[in-house]
Amino acid sequence: MLIAIKPDAKPAEIEAVRDRVTGLGYDPRVMRWFRRTVIGAAGNHLSADATRMLRSMVSVEDVFPIEKRYQLGSRDFQPQDSVVRIGGHPVGGGHFQIIAGPCAIEERWQIRRSAEDVMRAGIRILRGGAFKPRTSPYDFQGLGEEGLDLLAEVKAELGIAIVTEVLGADQVPAVARVADALQIGARNCQNYHLLAAAAQAGRPVLLKRGMGATVEEWLGAAEYLLVNGCTDVVLCERGIRTFENATRSTLDVGAVALAKAETHLPVIVDPSHAAGRRDLVEPLARAGIAAGADGLIIEAHPMPQVARCDAAQQIPTSDFAQLVSNLRPLIDAMGKRLV
Numbered sequence: 001m002l003i004a005i006k007p008d009a010k011p012a013e014i015e016a017v018r019d020r021v022t023g024l025g026y027d028p029r030v031m032r033w034f035r036r037t038v039i040g041a042a043g044n045h046l047s048a049d050a051t052r053m054l055r056s057m058v059s060v061e062d063v064f065p066i067e068k069r070y071q072l073g074s075r076d077f078q079p080q081d082s083v084v085r086i087g088g089h090p091v092g093g094g095h096f097q098i099i100a101g102p103c104a105i106e107e108r109w110q111i112r113r114s115a116e117d118v119m120r121a122g123i124r125i126l127r128g129g130a131f132k133p134r135t136s137p138y139d140f141q142g143l144g145e146e147g148l149d150l151l152a153e154v155k156a157e158l159g160i161a162i163v164t165e166v167l168g169a170d171q172v173p174a175v176a177r178v179a180d181a182l183q184i185g186a187r188n189c190q191n192y193h194l195l196a197a198a199a200q201a202g203r204p205v206l207l208k209r210g211m212g213a214t215v216e217e218w219l220g221a222a223e224y225l226l227v228n229g230c231t232d233v234v235l236c237e238r239g240i241r242t243f244e245n246a247t248r249s250t251l252d253v254g255a256v257a258l259a260k261a262e263t264h265l266p267v268i269v270d271p272s273h274a275a276g277r278r279d280l281v282e283p284l285a286r287a288g289i290a291a292g293a294d295g296l297i298i299e300a301h302p303m304p305q306v307a308r309c310d311a312a313q314q315i316p317t318s319d320f321a322q323l324v325s326n327l328r329p330l331i332d333a334m335g336k337r338l339v
């Protein structure tokens with residue numbers, strides 16, 4: 001259940017509501033939602049009598065008897081789409097964004113050229129990992145802090161917004177200094193300690209679905225961000241692990257449609273990590289758009305053949321403008337604005 005408190009409620013009145021909820025056998029949590037106080041609790045079915053009683057309290061604006069595990073993120077609580085701004089660029093609510101850039105930041109020229117090329121294609125948000133979660137410890141782990149400095153340089157010189165991954169709670173302050181949105185990768189989708197730390201950074205968070213996470217687990221992970229004070233959450237479907245290994249992951253377009261139906265959060269698609277090969281990126285991007293996605297995050301590198309990670313799936317940045325113009329008619333047909 002969620003209880004929206006009136007904006008002018010006094011602290012003692014909020015306490016009184018909290019006590020009533022506790023008295024009903026719940027373990028309530030007091031949260032902030034867009035400068036409003038909301039009291040949330042999970043548990044048993046809320047009886048009609050109890051709902052009426054809570055609604056009659058002077059400081060209560062409304063009671064939402066939601067029984068799902070995700071509540072703040074659900075359309076039962078907020079029917080209209082959330083619009084998340086990344087460096088001022090809107091995603092959701094009819095606004096479509098394509099985030100593009102290399103898998104990893106490798107060198108100054110590489111990230112700079114990536115930014116220039118994708119900006120020429122109309123892209124406003126650059127991706128690139130400074131901290132890379134690699135399957136093997138012998139593989140390139142990213143430039144770390146040096147990578148963040150290179151991102152900061154590009155951002156200052158070109159004015160492009162930045163999305164970059166945070167791997168651990170200890171990295172949150174450093175990443176948040178540069179990033180306009182923090183990326184939580186698939187491997188950390190259910191790292192609840194990291195989710196809580198990232199939520200408190202005061203930046204939007206792009207949450208990838210874990211490769212073994214159900215939609216409910218993914219939305220539950222998003223709820224951790226919302227409960228911990230981050231109202232700007234973007235969901236990202238990037239493919240899940242199935243018996244099929246001809247593609248790197250199986251892009252779950254059903255999950256995109258479902259997440260759009262169940263939550264008010266923007267949902268974007270990462271066709272690059274789903275495909276694992278560059279020739280499939282455009283068709284999977286189309287599938288994501290057609291399923292209702294609010295955006296895409298696509299890997300692109302100025303020289304993919306020498307990329308230090310995910311070389312096979314990165315699009316040459318020089319081809320990016322063509323890719324965007326190929327996708328634009330479908331984005332338009334879905335009634336979304338790519339600005």
Ligand code: PEP
Pocket residue numbers: 103129133184185186187208238270273
């Ligand atoms: C990435 O975006 O670079 C990445 C590591 O993706 P994922 O977490 O989806 O594997």
Ligand code: MN
Pocket residue numbers: 103104273299309310
């Ligand atoms: Mn990658």
